[in-house]
Amino acid sequence: MQTTSRSPALPVHLDRTAATPLPAQLAADVRRLVAAGTLRRGARLPASRALALELGVSRSVVTQAYEQLVAEGWLDASHGSGTFVAGTATAHPSPAVAQQAAAATTDPRLVRLDTGTPWIDPRHRAGWSRAWRDVAAATPPAGHDDPCGIPDLRAAIAERLGRLRGVECGADDVVVTQGTTDGLRALLEVLPAGAVAVEDPGYRAAVATVRSAGRAVVDVPARGTPTVPPDVVATYVTPAHQHPLGHVLPAADRVALLAAARERGAVVVEDDYDSEFRYDVAPVPALASLDRTGVAYLGTASKSVSPSLRLGWLVPPPHLLDAVRSARAVRHEGISWPVQRAFLSMLRDGYVDRVVRSARRVYADRAPRVAGVLAPHAEPAGPSAGMYSTWLLPPDRADAAVRSAARAGFDVPLLSDYARSSGLTGLVVGFGGVSDRELDAALGALVRGLDDRPSRRRPR
Structure with a gap:
């Protein structure tokens, strides 16, 4: 709606x-x-x-x-x-x-400092080109492909999830999707009627997807011990790196969330969008590694390879798998075969691992630079991880910083843009999809908007 x-x-x-x-x-x-x-x-x-x-x-x-x-x-x-x-x-x-x-x-x-555009090291361009040459040399299927994805790709994704995220699943458990929101739509379609709980502040595309499915959104606080409200059929969470506040859901809260969902009969929808980019600590195992029966796992290639690839994966709870597969088969909803085949080549060739490692190094360098500039003016909402950081500020100061950035040619999101009933305000500063020079210029513009001390103003 x-x-x-x-x-x-x-x-x-x-x-x-x-x-x-x-x-x-x-x-x-x-x-x-x-x-x-x-x-x-x-x-x-x-x-x-x-x-x-x-x-x-x-x-x-x-x-x-x-x-x-x-x-x-x-x-x-x-x-x-x-x-x-x-x-x-x-x-x-x-x-x-x-x-x-x-x-x-x-x-x-405006140059966007968003939360979803990754850094792709140009030195790895050859690996990208090689994957598409492999596609050109391969023979496409004569008819409609498997609606759940190429079997070899699903097997490679399942192996990767087990190795990196502790999720025990096989190729038959994986559904290849057109990204996170497509996976969420596929899941919502087979759930019973009812509302869906979503973190607030939270991922705007998830909120829009739930509403477009004709379901009500129930706000749950993104901070503190997670709750599962009554009468919801699912609760959407980003436990490895809360979007956009940035914190990791503690182990005790993970157990409590799963127990509450079981008691309510609700499915936990885990969006594991950028867990491979932690550089402060080792990635925390996925929620789905604790309970495959009650957790629907969503993953994406957007943060590692490219948002324009439009490829992700869903590992639904076993009791919903057949319903998801049947719904996609009826509508021939298979993902583009060339895209799947290229991503399979990228996984086999090691391209995905290489771009992730290089991006992680870049983010680990940029995150403290952002903190060094903004920490004197704002409070970090969570630990540094991934390709963005969030800073708490009063609304008037956040607005002033965003206006200053816009005048300098940069679009920096407000934290309030991600909130619905939450009163949290501040800035969400992405640093993946920009150059070092652009990042420094944007940070300088933000500080000019935040620094209203007369002693720091230059005379005209």
Whole structure:
């Protein structure tokens, strides 16, 4: 179910379940309104504070959108007077201008410091190319492939899960998917009717997937001893590296969570999205290694190889496996054979292990650099691990930092973007998908927004 906010003062629509950041959505809607002539040159836009209140978002969402549109020439801003449609804006633009405005919805022109883009060492490019040459030399199946995936790939994944995550499973237990959300959808389809508990703050795509399946989302605190609310059929967790706070679920809490789920008759959905990138301690065994009967295990190649590969895996509890397999077979939902075949080659060739090891070294170097810059200004939400770190800040300071980063050309997520009922606020700083130079520039911009001490300001 889509969550939409509307403003009577400005006919815009914000979808909190979409992957596109809210400031980019707002900016795109305003561009379309100007391009269509609905907002004419010289028209005054609502004040950022008033529009934010009507939309039910933080003021930084509106200010970031306005600042981007001013920079692009769509709007003019005058301190003390307001924000207006630029005098040079065309009330009836050419098709090329309208097309540019629509394209900007997915191209906010900012370098994203997100939590999902990995670092891929360019020195390993040969291994990537070799895998696709193997695909070209192989013979594809004549008809529809196994809806659960190529048997050899499922066997390789099962072996890897047993070796690295302690999950005892065989090839027949593994279902290859189009990533984490596809695996979650496959599981939700075969569960009884009922709500699903999701950590708050938590993974936004998981929330959107649960809602799109027609199920209610029940918020459970991401911090503290986990609970399984009554009347839920599943509880979604990220125990190896809580997304986005970053902590590891302690052993005692793991046992308590599994016991509570058994008592409620609920399935624990374990999203093990980046456990291979711990560099402070050895990876903690997966929840599924403790209880295969009550845990559905989700994994992905997005954090190790590439998000664009769109490949993951689901190991459902044994009692749900046949239902998942049957549902996928009826709809011919097998994953692209070339993608599966390439990933199998990457596993056999050792490419996946090489890119993981090199990325782990890069993250281990970047995490303390981020901490060294942000620790004087903010409180870490959890230990450093993976390709991002989260920092707790009051909302006004977090907004100031994000605005400063946007002015410098960087998109840094707010912690509040991941929250629903939680009051936690701060920054979520990804450092995987950027260069060292971009990371340093982004950190500098964040600090400029956070450092409001007069003694640290340069004279004009």
